[in-house]
Amino acid sequence: MEKIGIQLTGIIITTILAFTVGMFYGGLRRKIIARAQNRIGPPVWQNFLDLLKLQGKTTNITHGVMTHLAPVWVVVAAVTALLFIPVLHAGLWFDNFNFKGDLIFLLYIMVFGSLGMALGAGETGNPNSAIGVSRGLSLLVGYEIPFVLSLVAVMLQFHTTSLTDLMHYQQETGRWILLENPFAFLAALFSALGMFHYSPFDIIGAPAELASGPMSEFGGKYLGTLMTGGSIFAFVKLVLLTDIFLGGAGHPGTLTGIWAVLAGLGELIVKTFLLYMIPVSIGIVMPRFRTEQAVRFFWKWPLAFGILAIIWALYKRKYFS
Amino acid sequence: MDIYVALLILFGGALVAFFIDDLNRRWTGPVALAFALAAAVAFALTPEGQHLRLSILGFDLHWQQDSAARFFGWIVLGLTVLALIYSVKYMEGKARLGYFYAVFLMSAGGMLGVSVSRDLISFFVFWEIMTWTSFLLAIYNAYYGVETKGIKYIIFSSIGAYAMLTAIVMAGHYYHTYDLADLWQAGAFSFRSYWYIPASLMLGFAVKAAVVPFHVWAPDVYAKTPMSFTTVFSGAMSKMGVLGLLVVLTGLYAGGGDGMFWFRWILGWLGGITAVAGTLQAIRQNDAKYLLAYSSVAQLGYIVTALATGTRLGLMAALYLAVLHAAFKGALFMVAGAVEKQAGTTDFREISGLIKRMPWTFFVALVSVISLAGVPPLGGFVGKWLLYESLITETHSYFLVIVIFFSSTAAFLYAYRFLFGLFLGQAEEEIKQVKEASWWMLLPMLVLAAVSIVTGMYPGLIFKPAADVLAGWGLPVPDWHMSILLNRWGNQVDLVTVGSTVGVVFVLVAIYITLKGRKTTKWVSTKDISTSGEIPSPQDNLTFQRGFFKPFERAIGRLYDWDANGIWEDLGAALEAFFGFVRKIYTGNAQTYALYVIVFLVVLLIFARRIFG
Numbered sequence: 001m002e003k004i005g006i007q008l009t010g011i012i013i014t015t016i017l018a019f020t021v022g023m024f025y026g027g028l029r030r031k032i033i034a035r036a037q038n039r040i041g042p043p044v045w046q047n048f049l050d051l052l053k054l055q056g057k058t059t060n061i062t063h064g065v066m067t068h069l070a071p072v073w074v075v076v077a078a079v080t081a082l083l084f085i086p087v088l089h090a091g092l093w094f095d096n097f098n099f100k101g102d103l104i105f106l107l108y109i110m111v112f113g114s115l116g117m118a119l120g121a122g123e124t125g126n127p128n129s130a131i132g133v134s135r136g137l138s139l140l141v142g143y144e145i146p147f148v149l150s151l152v153a154v155m156l157q158f159h160t161t162s163l164t165d166l167m168h169y170q171q172e173t174g175r176w177i178l179l180e181n182p183f184a185f186l187a188a189l190f191s192a193l194g195m196f197h198y199s200p201f202d203i204i205g206a207p208a209e210l211a212s213g214p215m216s217e218f219g220g221k222y223l224g225t226l227m228t229g230g231s232i233f234a235f236v237k238l239v240l241l242t243d244i245f246l247g248g249a250g251h252p253g254t255l256t257g258i259w260a261v262l263a264g265l266g267e268l269i270v271k272t273f274l275l276y277m278i279p280v281s282i283g284i285v286m287p288r289f290r291t292e293q294a295v296r297f298f299w300k301w302p303l304a305f306g307i308l309a310i311i312w313a314l315y316k317r318k319y320f321s
Numbered sequence: 322m323d324i325y326v327a328l329l330i331l332f333g334g335a336l337v338a339f340f341i342d343d344l345n346r347r348w349t350g351p352v353a354l355a356f357a358l359a360a361a362v363a364f365a366l367t368p369e370g371q372h373l374r375l376s377i378l379g380f381d382l383h384w385q386q387d388s389a390a391r392f393f394g395w396i397v398l399g400l401t402v403l404a405l406i407y408s409v410k411y412m413e414g415k416a417r418l419g420y421f422y423a424v425f426l427m428s429a430g431g432m433l434g435v436s437v438s439r440d441l442i443s444f445f446v447f448w449e450i451m452t453w454t455s456f457l458l459a460i461y462n463a464y465y466g467v468e469t470k471g472i473k474y475i476i477f478s479s480i481g482a483y484a485m486l487t488a489i490v491m492a493g494h495y496y497h498t499y500d501l502a503d504l505w506q507a508g509a510f511s512f513r514s515y516w517y518i519p520a521s522l523m524l525g526f527a528v529k530a531a532v533v534p535f536h537v538w539a540p541d542v543y544a545k546t547p548m549s550f551t552t553v554f555s556g557a558m559s560k561m562g563v564l565g566l567l568v569v570l571t572g573l574y575a576g577g578g579d580g581m582f583w584f585r586w587i588l589g590w591l592g593g594i595t596a597v598a599g600t601l602q603a604i605r606q607n608d609a610k611y612l613l614a615y616s617s618v619a620q621l622g623y624i625v626t627a628l629a630t631g632t633r634l635g636l637m638a639a640l641y642l643a644v645l646h647a648a649f650k651g652a653l654f655m656v657a658g659a660v661e662k663q664a665g666t667t668d669f670r671e672i673s674g675l676i677k678r679m680p681w682t683f684f685v686a687l688v689s690v691i692s693l694a695g696v697p698p699l700g701g702f703v704g705k706w707l708l709y710e711s712l713i714t715e716t717h718s719y720f721l722v723i724v725i726f727f728s729s730t731a732a733f734l735y736a737y738r739f740l741f742g743l744f745l746g747q748a749e750e751e752i753k754q755v756k757e758a759s760w761w762m763l764l765p766m767l768v769l770a771a772v773s774i775v776t777g778m779y780p781g782l783i784f785k786p787a788a789d790v791l792a793g794w795g796l797p798v799p800d801w802h803m804s805i806l807l808n809r810w811g812n813q814v815d816l817v818t819v820g821s822t823v824g825v826v827f828v829l830v831a832i833y834i835t836l837k838g839r840k841t842t843k844w845v846s847t848k849d850i851s852t853s854g855e856i857p858s859p860q861d862n863l864t865f866q867r868g869f870f871k872p873f874e875r876a877i878g879r880l881y882d883w884d885a886n887g888i889w890e891d892l893g894a895a896l897e898a899f900f901g902f903v904r905k906i907y908t909g910n911a912q913t914y915a916l917y918v919i920v921f922l923v924v925l926l927i928f929a930r931r932i933f934g
Contacts, residue, residue, distance in 0.1 A: 060842040061849075064676060066745065072830040079826050080819070097822065100815035102808075104709050105697060109819075111733065112696050118737055119687075122745035123676060125847025127865040130746065137734045138873035144730045145723065152719055161710065162812040216851055221837050225830070291872030299876075310719050 010096055011083060015232065018082050018239075021269065022231030023047045025238075029280050036284045047227070054224030061219060066123040071222050073116020074229035081109050081236045086164050086243060088250035088264045089171055102161040103151055106240065107144075113229065114140065121214035132213025135291045136197075136204040142295035143194030143201075149306025150187035154244060157181055157313035163243055170247035178245040180316070184309035185245045189278065190302035194294070195237055198283035201294050238272035246271050322366040324373045324386050324437060327398075330360040331430035335423040342419025350409040353422035357405050357429065361398045364433070383440040383500050388789035392640065393436040393564050395786075396647050397557045401429040403651070403765035408549040410761040411658055415547075421461060425550060428454035428558075435561050441489045441499045448485070448525075448561070452478045455558060458550045459542045470541040477538045481528030488521035501568060510572025512583055519569050523588070526569070530562030531618050532588075532625055533595040534885045540602070543614035548658025551610075555617040555654060556647035562621075563643050566628050571794045573631070581631055585716060589629035593721050596622030596728040598885070601877060603735040604870050609657045609667035609743055612735055613650065616693070619728060620646045626725060627708045632715035633799035634808065638707035640787035645700050645776065649689040652769035653739070656686045659758035659766070660743055667743070669866045674748030674847060678755040683744045685766040692773035694736040695729055698820040700776030703806065705729060710808040734870055747864045748847050778820040779804050 027044040034041025062068045084101035101109075114136065121129035154177060155161050158169055170176055178185045194201045205213045218226055242248060249271060250264025289297065334356025342349045367386045375382040405425070412418060431454060434447030456478070460471040493499050495515060496507045504510065510519040524535075531539040543551050566588070573584055599619025606612040624646065627639035659682050661667050664675065676683045692701035712722040757763075776783055781803030791798045800807055806814040848857055857863055868874075874881060925932075 055837075058838065058841045060838050061845055062842060063845060063847055063850075065680075066676065068834065069831060072827060072834055075830045076823055076826045080822050083822060084819075097815070097818050100813065100818045102812045102814055104706055105702075105814045105819070108695060108702055108705070109697050112823075115691070115694070115696060115733065115737065119740060119745065122737070122741040123847075124850060125674065125745075125747040125863065126850040127747075127863050130741065130865045130869075133737065133741070134869055135872060137737055138870065138876065140733060141727070141731045141873070142876070145727055148726045149723055152713060152722060155713055156717070156719060160810050160812060161713070161808060162810075165812070211851070221834060221842075225834055292875040295873065295876035306723075314719075 007096070014082060014087055014096060015079055017087070017265075018078075018232045018235040019228060021272070022233070022235040023051070023227075025234060025273070025276055026231055029276075032280060033284055047231070051224050051227055054219075054227065055221055057220035057224075059219075060221050061217070062222065063124045063217060067120045067217065067222075070117050070120020071218070071225035071229060073120070074113040074226055074233070077109060077111075077113025077116065078229045078232035078236055080112070081106060082232060082239075084109070085236060085239055086167055086248065087239055088261065088268065089167055089248050098164050099162070103155065103163060104161060106163070107148065107151070110233075110236070111140065113233065117214060117226075121217070124217035126217050128210045128212075128216050129214045132204045132206070132210050132216075135206075136214065138291055138295050139194055139197075139201060139203060142298035143191040143302075146187040146298055146302035146306040147191035147195075149303065150184040150191070150309050151244075153181055153184040153187075153306070153309035153313040156310070157184075157317055159317075163240075167243050167248040174247075176245060176247045178247075181309055181312055183305045183312050187302050187306040187309055188241060188245065190298065190305065192237065192241060192275075193279050193282060194298060196234070196279040196283075198279045200283075200286035200289045202283070202288055203291050203294055206288065234276075235272070238275050239268070241275055242268065242271045246275070322363050322368075324367050324371050324384050327360040327363040327367065327394075328430055328434055328437075330356055330363055331426050331433065334360070335426040335430070338426060339419045339423035342422070346418055349418040349422050350405070350412060353426055354402070354405040354409065356426060357398070357402045360429070360433070361402055364394055364398055380442045380499065381440065382438075382443045383502075384437045384443065385439045386437060387439075388786065388793040389564070389567070390437040392786050392790045393560060394433055396560055396644060397429060397432040397436060397553075400553050400557045400647055400651055401425075403768060404549050404552045404655075407552070407655055407658070407762050407765045410759040411549045411662055412547065417461070421458070421547070421550075424454045424457045424461075425553075428458065428550075429553070432553075432557055432561055436564065439501045441492060441501065441504070444501075445482075445485060445489055449482060451558060451561065452482065452529075455546075455550075455554055458554075459546045461547055461550075462545055464545050466541075467545070470545060474538040474542045477528050477535055481525035481535070484521040485525035488518045488525075491515065491521075492518050505572045505575040508572070508576035510569050511576035512573075513576075516583075519572065522569055523566065526562040526565030527591070527625075528562070530559050530566070530621050530625055531595070532562075532591050532622070533598050534888055536595060536599070536618050537886050537889060539618050540611055540614040543617055543654075544608070544610040548610070548654050548661065551614075551658075552651040552654045555614070556651040559617065559621050560643045560647065563624055563628060563639065566625065567636075567639075567790075567794070567796075570628065570631055570636075571796060574796055585629050585631055586718075589626050589716075589718060589721055590724075592622045592624070592626030592629055593724040593728070594622070595619065595625065596725060597731075598622075600728040600731045600735065601880065604731065604738070605874060605881070606735070607669050607742075607866070609660065609669065609739060610654075612739055612742075613653050613657055616732070616735060617646075617650055619732065620650065620693070622728070623704070623708060623725065626721065627704075627711065630711050630716045630718075631797075632711050633797040634707050634715055635711035636791055636796055637784065637787055637799050637801065638704055638711055640790060641707060641780065641783050642704040644783050644787075645692065645704050645773065648769045648772035648776075649692040649701060652685050652689040652766050652773075653693070655762065655766045655769070656682055656689070656743075659762050662762070663758055664752060664755045669738070669742030669869075672752060673742060673746035673864055673866060674744070675752060675755060676744040677748065678752055679744070679757050681763050682758055682766070683740075685763075685770045686740060686744060688770040688773055690736045690740055692777075694733050698777045698816070698823045700773040700780065703776060703780040703816070706806055706814060710806075714809040734873060738869055742866060742869075746847075746866065747862070749862065749864065750859065778816050780806075780816065 027047045031041045083096040086098040118133040249268035338353040371386040373384040431447050431451030438444040456475045492509050496509050528535045596619045599615045603612050603615035624639050624642045627635045657667050692699040695701040695705035712718050784801035788798050804816045
């Protein structure tokens with residue numbers, strides 16, 4: 001019973017943490033883009049205010065059951081993925097279900113939300129939404145390929161498909177996989193650009209062309225819930241990359257108890273923030289690709305890096321249990 | 322109960338169904354269904370391990386109710402029974418029902434016969450029954466172009482059958498037996514001794530499993546056959562090709578595993594290419610039936626690749642996917658049939674927005690499509706996981722896994738297109754009178770959808786019989802658990818945790834979003850949308866269906882120019898040119914022949930001294 005209590009507390013704490021960090025990162029991005037464009041920009045906590053406003057709206061419009069449930073799918077995918085990713089190394093409240101899912105599972109659960117969102121957007125009957133979905137799915141095929149190549153390279157190099165094992169290896173040896181297999185990191189980083197859907201890969205929402213695409217029919221509580229799911233999901237993606245390539249966060253070192261957790265969280269925030277700045281800063285300066293250009297982009301250099309990563313991994317293969 | 326009873330019931334039922342149609346057309350369907358049910362009961366009552374040996378015309382036939390027979394037999398009988406329940410309403414009012422049901426039952430008998438045959442002679446006889454009956458059903462709808470599309474199927478099947486027959490005769494000649502167990506023992510399927518025996522057999526099986534480049538018959542035939550039989554056609558009959566490949570693989574293992582290289586790499590890559598080719602074509606289709614037909618080709622590609630690995634997880638993946646593919650693709654073909662029956666067409670460009678008209682059909686389609694796409698927490702994910710893990714951890718085919726992954730990610734595109742095209746999108750005026758399908762049609766669909774749901778949490782229900790099949794034939798068996806997936810490196814996925822997490826979070830958030838502001842939430846029609854400030858009138862057509870994935874097609878680019886049909890057409894043209902040339906020699910004119918004789922004599926005279934010294 002006590003175990004279940006800890007588990008539940010852990011799940012709630014992890015979700016709240018992911019939500020808060022994700023929302024703040026979103027606000028920071030708005031601020032940074034504004035500064036780059038020589039504007040003052042909204043305050044960092046603007047996303048929270050937006051969320052409050054959206055949840056408080058009295059008119060909510062939906063087009064049917066799938067539209068109604070679309071934000072639910074997004075939240076479910078984000079939270080489920082979050083619970084199966086080790087947020088901190090050996091952190092009491094952040095263990096959740098780390099050992100119970102592997103990388104292949106994570107890859108698949110991460111598209112669960114996009115599919116649900118696509119179904120909901122499809123039911124609205126808005127042609128812009130459908131075009132956005134068509135673009136989004138095409139882009140997915142684009143960036144998943146180098147990402148999978150990079151993951152397969154890491155898996156075969158370290159003989160595990162488990163994220164926990166990868167983190168453990170990096171903590172034990174102190175060598176990040178970023179350095180152990182740099183090509184895999186490059187391929188994954190390129191894929192992450194696509195995953196975040198920021199410029200130049202913002203073809204799905206494409207404000208000027210598609211009137212925010214799949215999102216266009218969502219408002220009020222629906223948009224608010226979508227925002228919540230999206231923020232958690234942004235955090236999930238960052239933590240996933242940090243765990244695989246940057247050694248994760250949280251050292252079982254000299255600090256103990258709450259201080260160890262806080263230090264670990266600090267480390268996590270520094271790492272994820274640095275990672276997050278890559279797609280954000282590229283997004284500031286790049287214009288938008290056309291869909292086929294975006295898809296093809298991933299099949300050129302990122303794909304080449306992915307193949308190099310596999311060759312590198314075969315060369316440097318480490319047998320570790 | 323003896324092993325032949327189920328077969329006798331099916332073939333006898335075919336006769337009865339054929340003649341009862343003349344008495345009362347309304348009884349044909351239910352009678353055929355009753356016979357199929359009786360056959361299923363007889364099959365269930367046949368004790369495990371029962372043998373039947375017959376000697377006909379000097380051939381020793383051998384049938385056995387082993388775990389493999391049960392496994393594939395249940396795929397066949399289960400789908401047949403469900404498809405016949407579905408047919409009762411689906412085929413209502415169609416012509417030539419006696420013909421349809423008689424051939425249907427014979428086809429099921431053929432497939433069941435293939436499943437229980439343990440010698441090559443009866444295997445081949447049942448195989449041919451299965452092929453011919455399915456051909457007769459493929460041309461049941463007298464559609465435009467039937468003479469070329471149906472014929473393509475029978476030509477490819479014949480080539481496969483001749484190849485098989487050659488292999489069987491050679492096996493009999495070299496090893497003096499047709500019994501599978503003896504042939505396995507003798508190493509008849511080894512690539513070392515007589516490599517053309519397994520190669521020719523595999524050619525025959527590859528045709529049935531629609532492996533590139535022998536797949537060109539499949540899309541047209543799957544799409545044009547009445548949907549109630551396509552369910553069985555794609556769900557069960559293609560699995561007979563898988564069974565055949567499993568027989569060859571068992572022979573390879575019994576022969577010490579030499580030749581695994583050929584099997585693993587050639588067949589594995591052919592499966593991978595099949596998966597990609599089928600997926601890319603499915604993305605382009607504008608008709609739900611063709612989309613599903615190409616998707617079947619692609620899914621069989623996964624199964625063939627999984628089988629080709631020949632490893633523990635890979636074989637498990639192949640058998641698991643065989644069942645799951647039967648479940649979700651069977652359900653999807655039934656969905657396409659239901660839409661065709663209720664709305665008159667399955668062309669995405671003519672129909673959309675059926676979700677409110679056919680909610681139950683949509684539910685089945687949704688579950689089956691998620692399972693097809695391999696997204697957790699439904700059953701399809703387990704198959705995909707096993708396949709990937711076997712390729713990564715067991716055979717180290719790192720590039721093949723990328724090919725498979727590409728095709729299964731691209732499968733999201735056509736999976737979405739299927740749902741969007743038929744059920745989502747703009748609900749135009751024309752579909753207002755469309756009604757939900759009859760419960761006779763919904764019930765089998767819901768049963769098949771339930772398979773996908775249950776196996777998402779408890780795949781062990783299928784692992785157990787599959788492990789029995791592998792153990793029974795001496796193939797490598799993986800460790801399996803009821804709801805935990807384990808790979809060779811000890812990494813796991815706990816499906817109950819996954820399923821319950823998804824379920825609990827889903828319910829919580831769904832309750833929140835439903836209850837919050839419930840009174841003020843407005844449910845509006847698909848015409849009430851934001852289009853740059855303008856309000857579309859009911860007559861405005863806002864449907865987006867044509868060229869849905871055009872950007873993706875542009876990204877793929879030249880790859881779409883490759884067409885396997887072209888290869889065969891070129892081959893046909895080349896053969897025709899060759900025959901034309903031959904006809905110039907054998908003109909049929911006596912004077913020309915006289916000329917040949919004289920020329921020959923002259924040549925002989927000129928070279929006589931050199932030749933005869």
